[in-house]
Structure formats: C-alpha cells, structure tokens
Amino acid sequence: MRILKGLGLSVAIIFLVWSCKEKAENKSKASTPEKMMKLKTTVRPADFVDEIEGDSVGFYTLRNTNGIEITFTNYGQRLVSLHAPDKNGKFEDVVLGYATLKEFVENRNYYGSVIGRYGNRIGKGTFKIGDATYNLVKNNGENHLHGGTKGFESVVWKVDGFSENSISFSRISPDMEEGYPGNLDVKVIYTLNDSNELKIKYKATTDKATVVNLTNHSFFNLKGEGNGDITDHVVMINADAYTPVDDGLIPTGSIEKVAGTPFDFKTPKTIGRDIDSDFEQLKIGKGYDHNYVINATPKNEEGLKLTATITEPVSGRTMEVYTSEPGVQFYTGNFMNGSDIGKTGKPYLFRGSFCFETQHYPDSPNKPEFPSTLLNPGEVYETTTVYKFGVVEE
DSSP, X not given: OOOEEOOOOOOOOOOOOOOSSOOTTSOOOOOOHHHHHHOOOSSOGGGGOEEETTEEEOEEEEEOTTOOEEEEEXXXXXXXXXXXXXXXXXXXXXXXXOSSHHHHHHSOOOTTEEEOSBSSEEGGGEEEETTEEEEOOOOBTTBEETTOTTOGGGSBOEEEEEOSSEEXXXXXXXXXXXXXXXXXXXXXXXEEOTTSEEEEXXXXXXXXXXXXXXXXXXXXXXXXXXXXXXXXOEEEEOEEEEEOBOTTSOBOSOOEEOTTSTTOOSSOEETTTTTTSSOHHHHHHTSOEEEEEEOSOOBOTTSOEEEEEXXXXXXXXXXXXXXXXXXXXXXXXXXXXXOSBOTTSOBOOTTOOBEEEEESOTXXXXXXXXXOOEEOTTOOEEEEEEEEEEEXXX
C-alpha cells in the first residue's frame, strides 16, 4: 500500500442553522433553496429543526472546497453525515446515523455523538475520590456506560459560534448529573481544515473533584453507510499492547502485548482476517471491542500520536486517526444486527461499521495503575483528536 494523501486545498465553510425560535446566543438565517440544492447530505435539514425541553435544535453544515461535507446537529453534538470522495472522485456518506432528529431522540444509540462525562465503562457503576464514594447510573448490566442513561449524547448543546471553518459547542453538566460530582463546564470545537482533517478539541473545568473522559462515537464505513460490512477494510493500529477485559467488558487491570495474538494490527491487515479466531478475548467482545495502548511515536506536526490508519480497498478511501489521548477503543460493530435502518433506508448489518474512540482507559477511576482521569478544581482538561480523510495514491 502506498503512502496516503489528503486532498489539501483552501477551506470554505458554509453552515445552515434552522431554528424553531430565535435566541440571542444562536441567531442565523435559514439557507436559501439554491444553497440547499448544492448540499450532498443524505438527510433533509428541515428534519432536524425542533425544540427539545425549551432548547432549539438546528442543523449545521461544514464544507471545504474539495467537496468534503460534514453535517451536525446540536442534539448530542452528533455528526450526522460526512461525505468523502473515493479514488475516482465519487462522494459517499461514510458515517452511520438516522434520517431525522426524531429517530435520534427515540432510539437509544450513540451514532456520531459526543460521549461524556465518561466514555466507555466504569465497573459496578461506582468509584471513589478520596473518602467519597460515588454511585453512577447503571445502564450496561451492572456497569456504567458512556455517561449513563442520559449522557452527553442525549442533551441539547449551546452553539457558541463559528469561525470561517469551525463550529463550537458548550454546556455545563450540573453537579451529580448521572451521579458525577461537580459542575463540569465543557467546550468542544470541530474544525475542518485544508488538509481534509476534522479536528476535535475538548476542554473542561470543574468546581469539584470529578472524573472526565470525553470522546466522539462516530461509526464509520468507508464503503458508504449501509453498504455492507467492514471486514475487508485494511487497518493499522499503532499499539504494542491492549487492555484485556472480563465478561462484562471491564478491563482486568492488566496490560498485555498484542504480539502473537489476533489483536496485533501493527502491520496492516484486514479487520476480518483474525476476527473470528478461537481466542477468548474475541469471544467475549463478539469481535474487537477493546482499548489499545497507543505508542508514543510517531507524531504529526502538532505532536498528536498516530493512532490508526484505515483503507477501504475498492473505493480507495482512507482515514487516519491522531490523538493526544493514551488509548483508543477499537469497535467493529459486533452488536449491530440489521434492526437499525439508516439514513438511506438500508439496514445496518452485523459488523457494518467500525469505531476508533480515542480515550483514557475504561474503568480508570477504579484502576490506579491506569492513567488518571481525575480532574480537580483549578485544572483544565484538554485533549485533541483528528480524523483525516484521503485516498490511496495510485
């Protein structure tokens, strides 16, 4: 496989804000029909106009001059669609999701959303800070997953504003929301640059000691959403080790080498090559659903660690992941079963997507040997992740 390339040109950004009522902090004009016709989006902006618990929900589009188009709703900061070209210049929407806001609200899922306060699982739904014990909502058997029953994916975020090429969201998560201590002030900025990089920058502060682990939960299929499974995608993960899990997908606390196991992606291979191997960890996860310990090098120009590269061999579409986080959850759509119908009316089949959720390790609040997720008053939580899109160089 040759070196991957982006499509770097200067960036132009447009956005649409459809709102049921005007608010001082988020006023804009609806896009004209002419502009609407130029959009590639697989959804109708009007289907994302509503009001939830008194807060206006709208639809926002970023697009650069290469034609890459990314749409968002401020409900859960969800990345609704992402159109990227193949080696022949044909664009496809490569992220999974629903066609309407109503479906996102009614169906329990994480498609394209921000995750918080804590991405991934916390064992037994409990942790301690000093002498204080905190009991979280248990929404994954006896464990806590992705922030609880009403995590960051299920609330309306304030849209703070736009620059020429970005959109920013903010929200204060109140003290004891889903069981977490402290009023957590969260800001997230998404930027589409001239190298076809979607950069996500997270920032948070608290007035009381708490734990924080934010991520984005986009489900990707570089063939196009709903276009079959992802087992033929070729993946490289820049990690020498991973964190094995118990039957509840909670890390055991050990960190084990991937060498000599089906978890070794240091040399690129297809997702499907080893996924059905007779290996206990794969049986537990019904495939890959594990945290990888990212190697410290190589890094990009901003000092972000290369995390993974993904190539879809037929279309030639590629994706690279970079992050400042110590870990990444690699998930291969093992719990998808065709019951979800996507934006274009196609069922989302078993292993119909992959996720790379950059993160601190699962259950870190209960594993002192893992990198800490503790945030104290006066400290600032900051982390950055980049998803870069391109095509295979001929």
